[in-house]
Amino acid sequence: MTQLDEVTTRAARPLPWQEQSYQLLRAHDVSIFGYVPDAGHSVLINRSIEDPAVQAVSLTTEQEGIGLLTGAHLGGKRGVLLMQSSGVGNCINQLSLVRHGRFPFLTLVTMRGTYGEGNPWQYAMGQAVRPVLEAMGVIVLAAEKEEDAIPTIDAALTMSFKAGNAVAVLLTQRLIGAKEF
Amino acid sequence: MNHATSNSQEIEFTLERGVVLPRLVGDPDDFLIIAGLGGTARDMATITDAGSNLFALGGAMGGATMMGLGLALAQPDRQVLTVTGDGELLMNLGALATIGVLNPPNYSIICVDNGRYGETGYQTSHTGRGVDLETVARGAGVTITTTVQREDQLDEGAKVVRSTEGTSFVLLRVSEVESRPRKRDLDAAACRVRFRDALQAQPR
Numbered sequence: 001m002t003q004l005d006e007v008t009t010r011a012a013r014p015l016p017w018q019e020q021s022y023q024l025l026r027a028h029d030v031s032i033f034g035y036v037p038d039a040g041h042s043v044l045i046n047r048s049i050e051d052p053a054v055q056a057v058s059l060t061t062e063q064e065g066i067g068l069l070t071g072a073h074l075g076g077k078r079g080v081l082l083m084q085s086s087g088v089g090n091c092i093n094q095l096s097l098v099r100h101g102r103f104p105f106l107t108l109v110t111m112r113g114t115y116g117e118g119n120p121w122q123y124a125m126g127q128a129v130r131p132v133l134e135a136m137g138v139i140v141l142a143a144e145k146e147e148d149a150i151p152t153i154d155a156a157l158t159m160s161f162k163a164g165n166a167v168a169v170l171l172t173q174r175l176i177g178a179k180e181f
Numbered sequence: 182m183n184h185a186t187s188n189s190q191e192i193e194f195t196l197e198r199g200v201v202l203p204r205l206v207g208d209p210d211d212f213l214i215i216a217g218l219g220g221t222a223r224d225m226a227t228i229t230d231a232g233s234n235l236f237a238l239g240g241a242m243g244g245a246t247m248m249g250l251g252l253a254l255a256q257p258d259r260q261v262l263t264v265t266g267d268g269e270l271l272m273n274l275g276a277l278a279t280i281g282v283l284n285p286p287n288y289s290i291i292c293v294d295n296g297r298y299g300e301t302g303y304q305t306s307h308t309g310r311g312v313d314l315e316t317v318a319r320g321a322g323v324t325i326t327t328t329v330q331r332e333d334q335l336d337e338g339a340k341v342v343r344s345t346e347g348t349s350f351v352l353l354r355v356s357e358v359e360s361r362p363r364k365r366d367l368d369a370a371a372c373r374v375r376f377r378d379a380l381q382a383q384p385r
Contacts, residue, residue, distance in 0.1 A: 032251065032254060032255070055254045055283075057250075057254070057279065057283065058279065058282065059275075059279055060275030060276070060278055060279055061273075061275055063243065063244070063273070064247045064273065064275065064276050064279055065247075066241070066244060066247075067241075067244035067245070067246070067247025067248040067250070067251060067276070068247050068248075068250060068251040068254075069251060070244075070248055070251065071215065071247065071248035071249060071250060071251025071252040071253075071254075071255070072251035072252065072254060072255040073251075073255075073373075073377075074213075074236055074248070074251070074252050074255070074373065074376050074377060074380070075213070075251065075252045075253075075254070075255025075256040075380070076255055076256070076377065076380065076381065077251075077254070077255035079251070093240075093241060093242070093243075094241050094243070094244050096240045096241045097238070097240070097241035097244055097248075097369065100240065100369045100370070101369035101370050101372070101373045102369075102370040102373070103373065
């Protein structure tokens with residue numbers, strides 16, 4: 001049974017995908033969660049804070065997450081960076097370390113500035129997320145529907161920690177909804 | 182160049198890094214080490230004889246102290262040391278707050294502060310204009326700190342580097358005398374593999 005099977009068949013009633021995603025990350029031995037507070041990531045952030053086997057690291061800026069996760073990799077641990085699309089811009093030069101050092105790297109990005117966005121300030125960075133990440137050598141996957149979320153994160157875990165790539169999963173506004181103002 | 186600090190000590194940039202940093206670090210094999218760019222990368226390559234317990238940055242400026250934090254969290258039974266310059270640290274001061282909040286006891290930071298951006302032609306940095314990074318570190322929540330700017334402060338500094346009560350921070354003020362030239366491997370992927378292989382071969 002794969003980690004994906006364990007997570008998706010464990011509960012009698014299926015858990016929300018956010019809960020499943022936490023279990024999936026833990027089943028893949030992800031034990032360091034770097035985050036900048038974000039409503040879209042609140043389940044993952046709160047579970048990681050509550051979990052005594054996990055280090056939840058609150059960051060002042062998303063770029064700190066690159067150093068955190070590359071250092072953790074040197075020490076033999078797996079981590080994930082949880083951020084919003086605006087945070088991708090803060091990471092650009094730090095991603096040099098991931099690319100040049102060929103570090104495995106996984107980030108989950110909650111999107112703004114796309115489908116149904118009402119805040120005009122979010123568009124500039126939101127629309128630039130994919131080209132910016134791809135320019136820095138990060139493979140970009142996107143989950144558009146609830147049924148896509150867990151298989152996409154599972155694929156990203158394999159692509160990053162098994163195959164050694166840098167991978168971003170975009171949790172799109174079709175999936176998580178646009179923030180109401 | 183003199184400025185009064187918050188504890189009214191005159192700032193002195195007189196110590197020679199090639200002489201005092203080895204004394205502050207002691208036996209480098211006691212640590213897993215991250216080094217910043219340029220000067221501190223060369224310093225630590227010299228001190229460790231380019232050892233496999235050293236990962237030195239050649240870019241990604243501002244990432245060194247967070248890389249050390251990730252390593253310290255992943256290896257709680259090893260002492261982790263980040264040695265970086267004032268310019269590199271100034272590029273991501275928020276990291277000190279992230280580190281101060283977590284305060285891992287197996288983590289120490291040495292900031293080699295010459296008040297200058299050595300790699301770009303020795304332009305004056307903010308610390309050369311009076312910014313005191315020990316005070317910044319304390320304000321960020323790192324409670325075990327000291328400044329070493331005279332020979333007679335080295336022993337106390339070495340003790341702070343080896344503190345295991347919480348994360349420690351030593352500000353080492355040095356002159357503009359350059360690091361010794363030292364050939365180093367700039368292939369970060371090769372250095373990553375070497376570091377991990379050596380660590381897995383010698384777990385503690």
